[in-house]
Every structure is written in C-alpha cells, then in structure tokens.
Amino acid sequence: MALKMIRRPPRTLASRIRPPVKLTDPFYQSAGWRALAADIKRQRRYRCEACGSDFSRRADKLIADHIVERSAGGAEFDPLNIQCLCIACHNRKTAKARKARKARTAGTAGG
Numbered sequence: 001m002a003l004k005m006i007r008r009p010p011r012t013l014a015s016r017i018r019p020p021v022k023l024t025d026p027f028y029q030s031a032g033w034r035a036l037a038a039d040i041k042r043q044r045r046y047r048c049e050a051c052g053s054d055f056s057r058r059a060d061k062l063i064a065d066h067i068v069e070r071s072a073g074g075a076e077f078d079p080l081n082i083q084c085l086c087i088a089c090h091n092r093k094t095a096k097a098r099k100a101r102k103a104r105t106a107g108t109a110g111g
C-alpha cells in the first residue's frame with residue numbers, strides 16, 4: 001500500500017483538544033444505548049476485543065464501539081456492529097478511521 005502525505009487542516013490542534021465525541025453526542029447518553037453497551041460488555045466478559053486485556057475490574061475503561069461508525073451508516077443497536085475496545089485500542093482505531101476518511105476524501109482508491 002502506498003503511503004500518502006496527508007495534508008493537515010489548520011484546525012488540527014483544536015481537533016486534538018476537542019472532547020471525545022462520546023461526551024457530546026446525546027446518543028451515547030441515551031438509556032437504550034447505555035443498557036445495550038453494559039449488556040455487551042458483560043456478555044463479552046469485559047475484555048478488549050482487540051488486545052484481549054481484562055477490564056472486569058474497571059469496566060468504565062472499556063468502550064462499546066461501533067465497528068462501522070454510525071456516521072458511516074453502521075447499525076446503532078446491532079450487537080454484531082459493536083465491539084468492546086480499551087481506550088488505547090479505541091484511539092488506534094479512531095486514528096486509523098480518520099486517516100482512511102482523509103485518504104478517501106483526497107480521492108485515493110486505497111483499501
């Protein structure tokens with residue numbers, strides 16, 4: 001895969017200090033989502049599905065994450081579209097997704 005220089009928009013710094021989406025998006029505060037997220041974490045035994053770390057003693061550090069992002073049309077309440085990720089793995093995934101989005105909007109056909 002060819003690496004591509006990514007032009008950084010001028011608001012990079014602002015977007016870095018912006019609070020995570022989950023704090024601002026009312027969807028993540030909804031009772032329906034919170035109940036489903038708690039259920040899924042329990043069912044999957046509080047493990048990060050990317051690195052396998054055990055979060056049974058600190059479930060609040062585990063994130064129920066949409067595999068296909070809601071903004072990309074991913075199902076909001078489908079357990080098959082939800083994975084448990086620790087914060088580190090979630091950040092990695094988010095960074096990757098952001099890069100992929102930029103590559104797409106730059107007109108790259110990468111995959």
Ligand SMILES: [Zn+2]
Nearest residue numbers: 048051086089
């Ligand atoms: Zn992890």
